[in-house]
Amino acid sequence: MKRRAYLRTAGVGAAALIAGCSAEPTGEDGSTDTPTGTTTGTTEGTPTLRVGTYTSFIDAPSTSPGAWVKEQFEAEHDATLEWFAPDGGIDYFLQRRNQGVTVDTDLYAGLTPENMVRADDNLQNGDSLFDSVDTGNIDNADHLIDEYQFDPQGRALPMGAAYISLVYNQNMLDERGVSGPETFEDLTTEEYRDALLIPNPQNSETGLEFLFWTINEYGEDGYLDYWQRLLDNGARILEGWGAAYGAYSEGEAPAVVSYSTDQVFADMSDADMAEHQIGFLNGEGYAYLEAMARFSDTDKPDLAESFISFMLRPEIQAEVAQRNVALPAVDNAELPEKFDELTPEPETVVSFDYDRLSGNVDDWLGEWSRQVAEQ
């Protein structure tokens, strides 16, 4: 009898599948007669601002600013903030636009320069996923840190930054009788053989920006040769940041490519600071930049602008920086001394802006990938 019940349940399952479908009429001329912006959560009178972001901004195991931002924003504005963090990040929205489907989200928080370049490179005839924001309407725009600006068209406004750096374990290096690596060349010497774990630039933003950093150092003609020496010295390229940092934590190698904010996390869990030393190669740190940009088909451009303005206020910047364990994008945010101490800054900031990246990323990564994986 049980087996027959099985089959009956299957029938019900198939029926429920149909119930899970939804159908909406599509407008002939794009989407003028269908509501854009948000599709869910709108209550009478209170507009909903839907903000796209990456998952760890709203749901990280340690700390994330999403809930606090939502609470503060809603307290000040007559609006509901709805977070939306799709798998695939900005690519999700880009694919929607390319498929001719409305983006249904008002702005994106956490956009990197390479995200923006890719969004522009993959849209046809000059269409842009984002539109530019009038900084005259943004209260604290004068205080945005210049080095963090990357979009010449003024669509992306910096939201925060972090530095890509080495994180190394001095206890393990003590066994080799050496101190932390200080230059790119150090990493290719016998002293640091089998010492470095790198997240794969093909799947990881961290790894990709480390690749850019080496291009900045050795140029487009020299970076492949440097990587060859790095690999010959036993550097490992692992799946992503999680795999690389995980293996580092297990003591598989004394150094990993990660972020200069590492000690903040180490401090939270009372870890041994010797195992969380920060290494700025050649005195540099590659700035991992993240910005906010408004989607060009939003129907709430003003509310989106209010959100950007809100996010850039010094006290909000300071709080978000601490909760996101990143650096603020404005120069007038006041951070507690301890946070400053735990987040060392490099002497020189390196980063590739929009123009440097535009049209180049695929080629750099393509050449690099083939060299590394050659069988």
Add this chain to the structure above:
Amino acid sequence: MTAIRRRLEAATLPVAALSTLALLTLLFYYPVGRVLSEAILREGRLTLEPLRSVLADPFFFGVLAQAAEDPSVLWTAIEPHRIGPITYPFPNYKLGLFGFTAYQALLSTIASIALGLPGAYVLARFEFPGRKTIRSLTAVPFVMPSIMVAIGFIATFGRNGVLNTALTAVGLPRIELLYTLPIIVLAHAFYDAPLIARVTATAWESVDAGTAETARSLGASPRRAFVDVVFPQLLPAILTGALLTFIFSFMSFAIVLALGGLRLATVEVWVYHRVNQLDYGGASTLVTLEMLFSLVLTYAYLQYEARQRAESAARPAPRKPLFGPLNTDRVAVWAYVAVALVVFVTPMASMLLASVTGPNGFTLANYEFLVSRQLSAEAFQIKPLTAISNSLLYGAGSLAIAVPMGVLLAVVSTRDVPGSKLIDTLSMAPFAVSGVVVGLGLLQGLVFGTTVFGYRFTVTGAVAVVAAHAVGAYPFVTRNVAPLLATIDRSVVESARTLGASRFRVLLDIELPQVFAGVVAGAAFAFAISIGEFDSTVILASGSSAYTMPVAIERFIGRRLGPATAMGCVLLVVTAASFLVIDRLGEGRGM
């Protein structure tokens, strides 16, 4: 009343067949087809150029591509090799990405058989307390997310791992296994050897003791009786497991990159790379080639399987007690148990250990984290209990769809009608298509929706997840059931039909009871697929509360491994308990 019932029964199979076809089309062939079509479509025109250029690229096809350009490479690449004092000529061929991928898959298959067969022997031929429990738990490694397996393997085989600590403690040198081919092969065996053990043990248990006894009475040694009589009856099951292992290892991605690094990249690594670059055409070309390769292999295997029509068991041989005076048999078994402990149990145990260890020793902080998340998570954050209940619900839902689907396709495939092997081959397609492309197809075709007659149809959320899991899981049921179904005496089926029983009634009352062991084994692995599935789930559940345990684990990965490993242990415990329940429910039914 009986007339209506009879009519309903007569209609059941055709209706089930149509539903299966509809489900497969909606959740597999349509979404995957629209992505793969980019492999042969350029600017709206049909072209084989992208496929051709990949085939001719030595980066992908190594020496084969080189030889197509200039065949002389086949002999100029032969170079002297050395083993000790002996020098011999051996081809130094470039494997290319496809060649290397196939090579590591082959090694993984061999390793899985080597580790799986002794397991099957122990499970099928010995009696010991907890045997059924261990058999039920064989599917557990299958649900482990790759990042957890990677962490477990590093903790076991890494520089400071359990193995090296043990070796150095007794004065032996360390072995550096991490970031080498052997560790990848071992990790694949961790996933797939239990599968081979389970499938083979099921077949072994249905080998009639009489056949071997007859051989013995005719003067064959026990060894000869095994090789000539028992082994041929096991071979279809072993090869089924080997085929699945090969395909899974061939499509491996995350585990290769986490334990081996990019220098040991597989084709699938490139598929992910192309998809990340939004080059869907390039990804589709590679996926099409991967799929064709897997399907051709499947077709070849099915042709072989069709020729194997062993008689099913009347009386299985009695089991030997595992505990007893040591003889060669038992010594060998205990040696295997030691190896199995290192390969299968230690990685999982070290994850358990990691979940209760902090920077300052023992801690329950990671489990406290799970509890506090449960109590205080925001609507847009992940709650552990929701993940657990969703996973179980989807697992049960997937079983309810995948089992009838799988059995149905097994019935079709064992029929002697033209094209049945082709249908059977195509029914394996969900295993042969890269997970990332299935995910992409579901995203574009179902989440974004498809416009028909001015309406945009979208399918998302829990229902879509269940359906996608069922589609990804039913081939397990088919592959477990089909070989057993083929052993059923056709004359019994035909006489029942002549006596007026509907095809459905024959299936229910005659065939299923005889193959129920296979149904249960298939169901266990189908459930495991559903519980462990990540690629499609994370896409279909995006932005809703339809997430599962693997999605929660991924979300909890941070600088400290603790929270994710704690969730990983929850996943292990919940699935282990489910497997015990599935087997208990399936036990004693049918037969």
